[in-house]
Amino acid sequence: MATNPVRVPETVHNEVHTAARLLGCNAAELLERAWQSFRQSPEFLNDFEQAQKAFSVGDLDHVASRLYEQSAHRAKRRADAVKALRQNA
Amino acid sequence: MQFRLTRRALDDLNLAVAGFAARPATDYMDAHDVVRVFVERRRQDPKAQEWTTLPVTTAPAYNLHYGRYRGLTWHDEDNDVVWLLGVGWHESGSRDDAYAVLKARDQAGTLMPGEQDYLDLEMTREDALSFVVQVSQQAPALVASAREAPGEEVRGVIAGRLGVGVLVEVVVIPGDDESLEEIWVGFEMPPLEGACDLPPQPEWIMAVLAAIVPVQVSAQALDFGGSFPRPGGTKPNEIVVCWRSF
Numbered sequence: 396m397a398t399n400p401v402r403v404p405e406t407v408h409n410e411v412h413t414a415a416r417l418l419g420c421n422a423a424e425l426l427e428r429a430w431q432s433f434r435q436s437p438e439f440l441n442d443f444e445q446a447q448k449a450f451s452v453g454d455l456d457h458v459a460s461r462l463y464e465q466s467a468h469r470a471k472r473r474a475d476a477v478k479a480l481r482q483n484a
Numbered sequence: 485m486q487f488r489l490t491r492r493a494l495d496d497l498n499l500a501v502a503g504f505a506a507r508p509a510t511d512y513m514d515a516h517d518v519v520r521v522f523v524e525r526r527r528q529d530p531k532a533q534e535w536t537t538l539p540v541t542t543a544p545a546y547n548l549h550y551g552r553y554r555g556l557t558w559h560d561e562d563n564d565v566v567w568l569l570g571v572g573w574h575e576s577g578s579r580d581d582a583y584a585v586l587k588a589r590d591q592a593g594t595l596m597p598g599e600q601d602y603l604d605l606e607m608t609r610e611d612a613l614s615f616v617v618q619v620s621q622q623a624p625a626l627v628a629s630a631r632e633a634p635g636e637e638v639r640g641v642i643a644g645r646l647g648v649g650v651l652v653e654v655v656v657i658p659g660d661d662e663s664l665e666e667i668w669v670g671f672e673m674p675p676l677e678g679a680c681d682l683p684p685q686p687e688w689i690m691a692v693l694a695a696i697v698p699v700q701v702s703a704q705a706l707d708f709g710g711s712f713p714r715p716g717g718t719k720p721n722e723i724v725v726c727w728r729s730f
Contacts (some may be wrong), residue, residue, distance in 0.1 A: 446694035466606035
């Protein structure tokens with residue numbers, strides 16, 4: 396599948412390649428598997444179904460709120476990752 | 485790559501958090517010389533020759549000098565952001581020296597970007613609603629236009645940012661009243677420049693698809709990655725999705 400070209404941090408790039416080697420596939424196959432797995436995850440399927448229903452009845456606030464919730468979760472996850480860089484705290 | 489000031493760094497420079505926190509530093513380089521210097525230098529290299537070893541955080545914090553101003557920056561590679569973490573006045577040997585103050589903040593856990601700084605990278609609730617409203621009107625309209633011209637690609641732009649091609653194939657089953665509709669959608673990548681804030685991928689693609697895929701078609705029935713049925717097939721970097729319904 397064609398994807399958006401993004402700059403992948405070197406650490407992530409190395410981790411993906413290492414994981415791919417361990418699993419006996421190349422990095423592109425591993426990412427395709429990850430993307431497929433994401434699309435088949437119960438959370439994604441539920442989110443998508445809820446959004447379809449909300450659009451079909453014009454409940455746009457529901458879709459917007461869900462997008463915003465995801466933003467808030469992402470912000471928390473990122474901040475937690477920064478906190479994890481603290482040693483001897 | 486984005487260049488951002490933490491809320492604490494904005495305070496250090498007496499820049500209004502309400503006015504600047506949600507914006508990339510490239511938008512307000514003329515607001516303060518330190519902001520301009522931060523962007524100009526880190527654009528050339530997101531890291532620097534000199535760094536400060538922080539007392540608690542294991543990330544490298546790079547020094548930024550401008551006159552007697554001293555600042556620390558951090559290249560947040562996972563999120564593709566260079567942060568200006570804080571700025572102070574250089575007073576060698578003093579407890580009020582910028583680096584002493586910034587190190588003390590690291591010990592207190594207030595130097596590195598926090599949850600609110602990361603939330604500032606995201607869409608506001610109002611932006612999210614504005615995006616969803618545009619998608620709810622423009623995406624179905626594009627599909628409706630494509631249905632009026634089966635077999636032809638209809639192109640449009642959603643929310644001023646998303647270049648989208650839609651093609652509807654209708655297969656009529658002879659001797660039967662039923663017909664099969666196959667809908668192809670190609671998302672041009674990357675999104676176009678524009679005023680509307682977008683949620684990150686894949687959320688915006690999922691929102692657009694949710695607005696146009698009928699509720700009886702589940703997400704599992706979406707085929708990603710086929711060859712768009714136009715002369716030349718799928719374009720470079722295009723994301724193609726197809727589904728069928730009776």
